[in-house]
Amino acid sequence: MLLRHTPKEVAERSGVTINPAKTCQPVGAMYAALGVHGCLPHSHGSQGCCSYHRSALTRHYKEPIMAGTSSFTEGSCVFGGQANLMQAISNMFTIYDPDLIAVHTTCLSETIGDDIPQVIKKAHDDKKIPEGKKVIYCNTPSYVGSHVTGFSNMVAGIVKGLVEKTGEPKDQVNIIPGWVEPSDMRELKGIAKEMGVKTVLFPDTSDVVDTPQTGKFSMYPDGGTTQEELATAGDSIKTLALGAWASEDGAKQLDIKCKVPFETLDLPIGISATDRFIEALAGAAKVDVPESFVADRGRLVDVIGDMTQYLHGKKVAIFGDPDQLIPMVEFMLDMDMIPTHVISGTPGKKFTAKILELCAEKAPDVNVKNGAQADLFLLHQWIKNEPVDLLIGNTYGKYIARDEDIPFVRMGFPILDRVGHSYFPTVGYKGGIRIVEKFLSAIMDRQDRDSTDIKMELVM
Amino acid sequence: MLLRHTPKEVAERSGVTINPAKTCQPVGAMYAALGVHGCLPHSHGSQGCCSYHRSALTRHYKEPIMAGTSSFTEGSCVFGGQANLMQAISNMFTIYDPDLIAVHTTCLSETIGDDIPQVIKKAHDDKKIPEGKKVIYCNTPSYVGSHVTGFSNMVAGIVKGLVEKTGEPKDQVNIIPGWVEPSDMRELKGIAKEMGVKTVLFPDTSDVVDTPQTGKFSMYPDGGTTQEELATAGDSIKTLALGAWASEDGAKQLDIKCKVPFETLDLPIGISATDRFIEALAGAAKVDVPESFVADRGRLVDVIGDMTQYLHGKKVAIFGDPDQLIPMVEFMLDMDMIPTHVISGTPGKKFTAKILELCAEKAPDVNVKNGAQADLFLLHQWIKNEPVDLLIGNTYGKYIARDEDIPFVRMGFPILDRVGHSYFPTVGYKGGIRIVEKFLSAIMDRQDRDSTDIKMELVM
Amino acid sequence: MSEKINLPDPEKIKEEILAKYPPKVARKRAKSMVVVDKNLDQEVQSNVRTIPGIITQRGCCYAGCKGVVLGPTRDIVNLVHGPIGCSFYAWLTRRNQTDPDENGEGGENYIPYCFSTDMQDDNIVFGGEKKLKQAIQEVYDIFKPKAIGVFSTCPVGLIGDDVHAASREMKEKFGDCNVFGFSCEGYKGVSQSAGHHIANNQLFRHVIGNDDTKPEGEYNVNLLGEYNIGGDAFEIDRIFKLCGINIISTMSGNSSMTGFERAHTADLNLIMCHRSINYVAEMMETKYGIPWFKVNFIGAEATAKSMRKIGQYFGDEALIAKIEEVIAAEMPSIEALAAAAKKKTDGKLAMMFVGGSRAHHYQELFSELGMTTVSAGYEFAHRDDYEGRKVLPTIKVDADSRNIESLTIEKDAELYNPRKNEVELEDLEKNGLEFSEYKGMKSDMADQSLIVDDISHWEADKLIEFYKPDIFCAGIKEKYVVQKMGIPLKQLHSYDYGGPYAGFEGAKNFYTDIERMLDTSIWKKIKAPWLDKAQADECICAEYVA
């Protein structure tokens, strides 16, 4: 057993978190910043934060993840981090020549109380920021929220720092995709294009963290939302914020700053959530939904209908981030699967209420918890008390899946031991087929494995 | 053990084929015919043939597969099948109103010696064929070649029956995709579109055997190459025949009939074969290859480079059809995998020579056989004598994989126990990433399974 | 139960359907579509040629012989003489489960294998007997099986290969291997049915009676026409064992040649699938004096009834008591499950078009779920399967049937031994045990329900649009056609890879599966929300416009 000390009996905890289902803000801010073209993220704190975040993103994407750090020392703690940040900004522009730098803070600089805008202003006044270059920022105290909060804060930082309003309206829709894979962002752009809707999608990590092997390392890959695009986002018809946790705040800021109305939607994962996204996008842009969407949607419905017997009634434990879990739970219910245990380390009262509401009819006994002590240790204990047929989550779920011998499908962040997530989308109808294929192969591989010779099936 | 009577010792056989790696011609002709819009395939023989072929295609696609049969009786054998075919043609047009009927023969009608063109002519003269409707045909004696041959013959039948030359050249390229999945045909069209090349791709089963669930059954789905398109194929610049076995003959016929020059290429599976296809297509249409192809290609190279340690030196046994096996073997060699056993039931001298040529440098000890007695019984015996790390083939490979405990990746026809093949392409660079993902998850799942607790890896 | 719903009158839709056909076709098909009137003797035209081009469910003679009857037996190598396809398509596709180790580890099992002579053009031109004999020799050398069956495919008959001579020659050569052939060319007869008959004949000729070893059990029976799809025979076997009844052979499910060879030592033949196996039963009665009656293990009530009939036949109080005890133990959980399922299934409509007996048997299970079968039909039945054996004398043998050999059997000089004498039989008959009888499907169908034999694709589509059933039962070729209309289809050949559905456990599995199928959320998600109402209403329909 890998997790040999996990007891079946659940004990109330208020002090210790064991095997977390979240990490801290800055990594989310770093990932979001990579979604702006020519941007070099910067971690204002100790070296370790930057090193850890770069490593985590690198292992998940198997791609270069570049970022700077203020390399705090004991001295910086005493005198504040201004000098370090000033020097870092100047060095990064001199040596690495980014279009812009996106600064996020850490628990250290937040505890010290460094005033980032003031430092940036000083850097500006001291000509540390070359002509036409920019420094944007957000506050990401690690002791608030989770990695998702950090992503959301940097999205807001992008809005505050880069979005403008000329007053001359543009026939385009802003899409904030939330913390999804580059493949998903690529797919969302494809959907909009197929619908004939011009969009500004940000942040956009496609062609940034899924770059080709060309024999050349590009510090600033082709992808990322350009500042030019972002500058026009203030003139858009509307903003679609995908995911209340990762995207809503950015959309709010855009509304406040540029009076662009916004609508918050679930991530378009599965049939129902994608339906709502397609209708909202078509509605916002006042276009008809092309026939091709009926076909793509119908293919997803078709494959579920064909294979429903393998999905129906299967009990599932899932952990991850709220914006993913909500549409995933809805999708599973649409497939007559039974969400049994749902865990997210990310806080937010709305979450459990939403899950319970979704499950009320078909899975009233669902266990759900998020925020403090909503961790994999608890999930594992729940599973020991109420076994499941399928476990869904990031790579850390592998240890539970192995100990309890449960089929396991990798979804979420981080995925450290497989590839594919950055190349094949899970959003949209086509993404739904990928999810169904993953579920089915996990479930059917298990049937093949556990079947006796006598009961072995050729046709399934 | 499922295959408990398979001995390790290989004995020469010339009489019996055991666990074939092929089936007979008509099913291929039926599949090819489905790739013409509004076409109703017809099996000229006993009822069983049609029933078996429809069942096999239905199980592979989990989709309606419609076709008629001449329902031979003992009487038909004595007096010939003309009356049955005449009646069938008349009934099908009356009841099912197809645009055209594609007749293929069987071992029975071939042995009897029915003269199909003569029957069709009579049907025409007797007004059994309504205005503007067509009947095309091909001969598919089950005792010659294999299912691939049948596909090839119907492609030639389509050319003979539907392709015309107006003499006024068209700036377009014909693509004969060979026996691939609808997802592949869709992808090939997408590639050409992205390259800005107008193509006539036939047959085209996309939107025919991967149709959406809309609450309505359409006997003639939206897909399939239209007769209008086919009529212009004689005016195209060139024909690219993908796969010498399934596509070359059709291309030859097109050259003979309309003087459209052709080039035979491997199926664009993997890096090298796709490179050749991309260059050939761009060359034929005299266009430059867009940047996006460099990116797609680079992503495939990138993921292989990132994960090479899990692929390098892995011994593989693969069975299937020549047109797939040749580029698959080349692709595996590009990934430093070791093709160890290669089997195809489809005859054709060129095959073994080609495989040996490809493997000469990196896998000189490869076992390869095709044609008579090149069956799964032999493959299984080879594996018992020289074990492998991975088995690739259709669903029947599952029995060997289970008995020998080998990771198994499903490719080829038929796949009766999983879904996905009809939705996700394996051709082109993106298709290559899917193949790599499938290989890696099979290999890495096995590592996770077989690893001790001590050696269990979080990051891979 | 099925009475409680008033069925719509199908006469109009029948006319509509026929109207589309050319006159001659319409006239012929009309005779195969019968609106049930229980008060009338109605002829259901069946076992006649399928009209070319009509799109039928039917398969061929070979499929019935090799695929259905011989396929499920594990200790015989079934070698198909012909081009590769015929053998390939019959390879593991029928889900006949078998337990080769039931009598100890390491038993023979050739079911996962596919054997073919893979005829090539030169074999067609110059004859294939040489290759056939070579193949038989190789099979013998590699596997040393106790038996090899050789199956003729279409071209074999035409080119004049003599599979029987070849088999005889090799059998003599080997001495320890029973090699015999089947002239089951695909074009024989009008459906799989011809193949069943041919298979019955050869089993009787070459296998049954080869081993006179006395049976060990007290109540010894053969179970005929049970193919152990999804493990049905395992479940029936379980029940028999509980009751202390000994099955000598099952034809053919989880079956072995050893069992067949001793089949004639049983004291009773139980017939499940009347269509495919009644010939053997008839011949065994004539030759050995073993009575047979029809049983049905599809449905909990039917299973109980069938068990009671067996008890009645043997007339042993202990046995009868044991049977009642077993039934009493099984029923409560079944009734509980049925009651639960009914919440979803009661009053729902079913249609079924399949096989030669399943379309009848499964009406039992549906009625246990409170569901009504509004229309049903067989794929390869004869009139007696619809109308009952009483019509046998009146069935005229047409050209297609005439060509199917019918063996003439006589009492066996030594082994003939009537298990019951005239008086006993009469008594039993008086007490309701009907020997050598099958009443047919129609007897169990509601008035105004529609029987359609050898239904065509066109007919099925129109009837679905008419009845809008809640579930449709057929085979793999129909499955996705029907489901595209948003109606779940239950495969009754393969059980959709579920089962068993026979016996008591089987009934429970079926209840659960049907409840699930009628309660599948995805069917409610078919319509894209942005589509207007009009389009939505088109649902449940088939479209033929190219």
Added chain:
Amino acid sequence: MSEKINLPDPEKIKEEILAKYPPKVARKRAKSMVVVDKNLDQEVQSNVRTIPGIITQRGCCYAGCKGVVLGPTRDIVNLVHGPIGCSFYAWLTRRNQTDPDENGEGGENYIPYCFSTDMQDDNIVFGGEKKLKQAIQEVYDIFKPKAIGVFSTCPVGLIGDDVHAASREMKEKFGDCNVFGFSCEGYKGVSQSAGHHIANNQLFRHVIGNDDTKPEGEYNVNLLGEYNIGGDAFEIDRIFKLCGINIISTMSGNSSMTGFERAHTADLNLIMCHRSINYVAEMMETKYGIPWFKVNFIGAEATAKSMRKIGQYFGDEALIAKIEEVIAAEMPSIEALAAAAKKKTDGKLAMMFVGGSRAHHYQELFSELGMTTVSAGYEFAHRDDYEGRKVLPTIKVDADSRNIESLTIEKDAELYNPRKNEVELEDLEKNGLEFSEYKGMKSDMADQSLIVDDISHWEADKLIEFYKPDIFCAGIKEKYVVQKMGIPLKQLHSYDYGGPYAGFEGAKNFYTDIERMLDTSIWKKIKAPWLDKAQADECICAEYVA
């Protein structure tokens, strides 16, 4: 071996690199980039602050303390006091393998777990000690571990939580659980190195010496600075067992608190990673009289040499003979494999920038493959790791180092017992056994090779373009950057999830892996064939233009 290749003069590229920097940065970095001249004493500036924004490989103090030194020990719960991230990122990411069942089933193993107080903003505002104590209590109640280590992260120091007081309080409360803290806030020092020192101090203060049980073996040693990544310690253990040498504790790989508590009973300390662990060795010598010398098990030759030194130290003929026997048994297969690999590797170039000793140790393995290390450097080393301990007296302690506590140790009244007396030590020294000595990386590097301490991303890219090495060794953050240039990168922290690379088996694994990496076909497929030559030549380069 590395002599056989004439290295290009790196002075020009060094200038180029520095030219890009602002003057002050350039001046500072220049001191950390040294072109090796074996005839000179050259100072390699190291263990100094990383320049903000330069993009460094370095991590923090916490990473060195919790991640490196304490992480690999299985029977202690490592509780991180801080926001969630610090604990999350150190969760199973270092591949320290452990065998909890080596002394029987069911041993303790908390390594797969991640423990954190997950500090929230109110803990920052009002202090986190209360939550910390609650967490310790919960850990104790659920797991009953024999020890709990508490690790301070950045904010803890600033808000003034006293982890030591809290630990002391809980330790006293429990009685049977050794709770102790680490002030290893991330900002301490200039790299992981500070954390190593802090970890050494606390192990020495709270653990080592807690259990005086006499060792069972004849030749008892501690292995210091070996972390069992990829199973290295398992392999070393295998070799020691073969020779009959008993390892009391390994700090820290496949390690247990039980071992640490008895470490002071060993007669010799063997140092693998000089940087991370020399403090403990020094302190143990002073307090207990246990001598230490440097060993290296990376490389077959190095392994043999290190084993011989141990033999020499104990001076027992039987032991020495046994060691020679083991070496003799292992070498042939290794040499065969090396010879085979060399076909692909001989004369190839390597660069390595990693750790505090690996960048030195692995030069051994590469030279066994006939490869030359053209440039190397450490991530968190001190000058002595480059120049040798002889420079220790001359290293001036700067502000950052001054803040890292340095324990003053005295002879232990009872337990001090010099394992060798002055004379013995001198004899051994005369015979080439160098105690308390490490010569540093430079001593093993070729003239004109380039040493770079704390290399920046910019420097690495330019040096790759300059040297076009065949393989580059570093960590995960560099891996895909370098591979994008078409150059394989070998991770020397995680071994790319391979290994072991230590000892004899490890050498073989390394040969095979490097041979594979230098013979990977995909690198030859990088260029799309339709791209013109010009574009192709751009390969192996980095681009900064956004």
